[in-house]
Amino acid sequence: MRLSRFARFSIALLFFWIVLFAFLPQIMVLIASLFSKGATSFIVFEPTVSNYTRLFDPIYLQIFVDSLVLAGVTTLLCLLIAFPFAAILARSPKAWRALLLVLVIIPFWTSSLVRTYALIALLKTKGLINAALLSLGLIEAPLELMYTQSAVFIGMVYTLLPFMILPLYAALEKIDPRLIEAASDLGAGFWSRLTRITIPLSLSGIIAGCMLVFLPALGMFYIPDLLGGAKNLIIGSFIRNQFLTFRDWPFGAAASMLLTFMMLMLVALYAYRERKAGA
Amino acid sequence: MRSIKTVYAFMIYVLLYLPIGVLILYSFNASKFSTEWKGFTLMWYEKLSSNDGLIEAALHSLNIALFSSLLATVIGTLGAVALYRYRFLGKRFLESMVYILIVSPEIVMGISLLMLFSAVQMPMGFWTLLIAHITLCVPFVIVTVASRLANFDQSVIEAAKDLGAEEFTLFYKIVLPMIAPSVIAGFLLSFTLSLDDVIISFFVTGPGYEILPLKIYSMVRVGVKPEINALCTIMFVLTIFVVLLSQFLLKEKK
Numbered sequence: 454m455r456l457s458r459f460a461r462f463s464i465a466l467l468f469f470w471i472v473l474f475a476f477l478p479q480i481m482v483l484i485a486s487l488f489s490k491g492a493t494s495f496i497v498f499e500p501t502v503s504n505y506t507r508l509f510d511p512i513y514l515q516i517f518v519d520s521l522v523l524a525g526v527t528t529l530l531c532l533l534i535a536f537p538f539a540a541i542l543a544r545s546p547k548a549w550r551a552l553l554l555v556l557v558i559i560p561f562w563t564s565s566l567v568r569t570y571a572l573i574a575l576l577k578t579k580g581l582i583n584a585a586l587l588s589l590g591l592i593e594a595p596l597e598l599m600y601t602q603s604a605v606f607i608g609m610v611y612t613l614l615p616f617m618i619l620p621l622y623a624a625l626e627k628i629d630p631r632l633i634e635a636a637s638d639l640g641a642g643f644w645s646r647l648t649r650i651t652i653p654l655s656l657s658g659i660i661a662g663c664m665l666v667f668l669p670a671l672g673m674f675y676i677p678d679l680l681g682g683a684k685n686l687i688i689g690s691f692i693r694n695q696f697l698t699f700r701d702w703p704f705g706a707a708a709s710m711l712l713t714f715m716m717l718m719l720v721a722l723y724a725y726r727e728r729k730a731g732a
Numbered sequence: 733m734r735s736i737k738t739v740y741a742f743m744i745y746v747l748l749y750l751p752i753g754v755l756i757l758y759s760f761n762a763s764k765f766s767t768e769w770k771g772f773t774l775m776w777y778e779k780l781s782s783n784d785g786l787i788e789a790a791l792h793s794l795n796i797a798l799f800s801s802l803l804a805t806v807i808g809t810l811g812a813v814a815l816y817r818y819r820f821l822g823k824r825f826l827e828s829m830v831y832i833l834i835v836s837p838e839i840v841m842g843i844s845l846l847m848l849f850s851a852v853q854m855p856m857g858f859w860t861l862l863i864a865h866i867t868l869c870v871p872f873v874i875v876t877v878a879s880r881l882a883n884f885d886q887s888v889i890e891a892a893k894d895l896g897a898e899e900f901t902l903f904y905k906i907v908l909p910m911i912a913p914s915v916i917a918g919f920l921l922s923f924t925l926s927l928d929d930v931i932i933s934f935f936v937t938g939p940g941y942e943i944l945p946l947k948i949y950s951m952v953r954v955g956v957k958p959e960i961n962a963l964c965t966i967m968f969v970l971t972i973f974v975v976l977l978s979q980f981l982l983k984e985k986k
Contacts, residue, residue: 457899460818467811467870468822471829474867478844485847495850538744541737553741560748562971564928566945567964570952571751574758574961581754611751664835672837675930679952689839689931696843696935709843716836 479713486706495702504707513691517711520687523677524670527609531617531666532659534610539621540651544630554622561615569608569679576604576680600682608680609670616665624658625651657723657730664719671712688712752968759961776962783959786947790963793927793944796858800865801922807866808873808922809915813907815874816881833871841868842935849936856938864936868929869922876921880914881907920978924971 456464486504491497507513542553560568575581576598583595598604628651636646652659674689686694688708695705759777763770780786814820815827833841845867849860892906908915930945937946948960 456818456820459898459900459903460814463810463814464818464820466807467814467826467874470807470811470867470870471826471833474845474848474863475829475833475841478848479840481847481851482840482844534744537737538741541741545741556745557748559972559975560752562924562975563752563964563968564930564945564948566928566930566948566952567755567967568751570948570960570964571755573952574754575751611747614748668835668837672839672931674839675949689837692839692843693934696846702847705843706847709840712837713840716840717832720832720835 482706482709482713485703486710488703490701490703495700501703504703505711507704508707508711516686516691517688519685520671520689520691523605523609523685523687524667527606527613527670528617528663528667530606530610531614532663535614535617535621535662536659539618540625542618542622543625543628550626554619557615557618565612566675568612569676572604572608572611572680573599576607599680602681602685604680605677605685608676609673612673612676613666613670616669617662620658620661620665621655622658624655624661628654657727660723660726664723668716668719671715755961756965756968758958759965761958764958776958777966780959780962780966785942786944786959786963789942789944789947790967792858792941796861796865796943797923797926800862800926801869801919803862804866804869804873804922805915805919808870808918809877809908809911811870812874812877812881813903816878830871830874833867834875838868838929838931842932845932846935855940856936857941860936860938861933861941861943864932865926865929868932869925872921872925873915873918876918877911877914880911884910916978920975923974927971 485496487500487502488496489499489501489503508517542550542557545553573580577583578595578597578599580598582598583592586592587595632650632654633646636650641649671687672689672692674687674693677685677687677690688711692705692708692712695701695708760772760774761769762773762775811826815823815830841864845860845864849856854860888906888910889902892902897905928945930949933943933946934949937943948963951957951960
């Protein structure tokens with residue numbers, strides 16, 4: 454079939470944009486990661502794999518392990534908090550569901566930076582949480598919440614929670630409630646209904662939610678920066694520092710490629726599961 | 733059991749809104765160190781109105797958000813129609829790229845665009861921010877529009893074709909009106925994505941064109957200023973207003 458002028462224009466526009474501003478730059482990162490850093494220029498064209506081997510240096514490896522732990526724990530916390538919540542929303546009266554869902558999304562229409570800033574107001578030594586706990590007599594001295602690991606977790610979970618809630622809700626809403634009833638009639642308890650029906654049937658939503666939380670959590674450098682006082686480096690802050698502070702672009706590019714590989718593996722896993730579920 | 737569920741859901745909502753509520757409250761608080769309530773004041777709003785740097789950055793942000801979401805909506809809508817309706821070489825590649833761009837961490841896109849712009853020696857500023865934000869938004873417009881395209885009756889298009897409609901007429905007169913709500917949704921999503929973006933902008937911004945999130949970021953790092961509370965409150969009210977307005981307009985159309 455010969456395509457019309459309109460069709461060719463639409464295809465060319467998208468193709469041009471994606472190739473020029475998404476694909477090509479990524480190829481440049483890949484190429485840069487395989488060359489050396491120059492004394493005066495960002496890149497000299499001497500091929501090397503040292504940027505990748507250096508990533509396994511214990512100092513850097515520690516950053517990656519810490520970062521993976523931070524993102525992993527954040528993902529787990531989001532899942533544990535969001536799953537019951539999404540399940541409640543998915544089984545709420547139909548007329549309410551749209552409103553309840555919009556109420557989840559509204560806070561996220563404001564800048565995530567603004568919301569992180571609002572968390573500082575809550576968490577700081579003279580902030581609201583300490584003031585409330587002190588006046589209730591639950592604590593004697595203000596808690597040191599800011600610039601701790603807990604503050605970073607609170608910030609990450611708060612910022613990324615809706616990315617877990619929405620796919621979970623979409624998956625849980627599709628489950629036919631009669632399946633749960635049938636299981637219940639046949640004597641299945643709460644746990645066996647959960648582990649043998651609800652979780653397997655919502656698995657694609659769980660995986661999608663975990664991906665949407667885990668991957669951004671590796672890169673969101675401004676949350677540990679603002680709430681953790683830049684004490685904990687994550688992959689995101691590491692890449693930023695290599696590019697903007699140390700000016701070692703090939704090394705930063707290698708770290709970015711590592712992140713890209715991790716993402717592609719997760720995407721492949723998701724696609725594989727979807728295909729298996731579809732077949 | 734029922735009441736436990738209600739309490740749990742209610743608690744999550746409280747936690748989601750608590751930080752924003754506190755921020756709005758503090759924007760009217762007379763105490764500079766915003767710990768205790770020292771009475772109602774509009775002082776921070778007054779101070780904000782004379783802070784030219786902040787206002788300029790806010791206008792820059794709105795500018796970038798408006799232009800990038802408009803262009804992303806055009807590219808994304810035509811792109812979604814192209815991916816959905818036509819068969820062509822490289823279609824699988826484009827589809828995969830769209831999904832990969834949606835899940836890929838923003839920092840990956842940020843540094844890759846930094847490398848591109850540096851390689852062609854493009855000065856960082858309005859244009860680099862615009863291009864970066866369009867690239868960020870296009871995939872989201874595509875999936876929004878594509879989900880609507882997948883749901884509509886194909887026979888209408890067949891009928892129009894049989895009656896001799898050209899491809900462009902078909903798009904303009906039939907497809908576009910049918911997918912209009914998703915096009916508007918894609919535009920609004922792009923607008924908020926652009927306004928909110930910190931990470932990608934961080935790498936492609938220049939000293940000549942400061943945008944609000946980065947301005948706030950640098951301000952928060954050196955010290956907390958109550959004017960930011962006032963500014964955030966205005967922005968929050970503004971976004972709620974825009975979203976409610978769009979909901980209202982969409983309902984009217986139905």
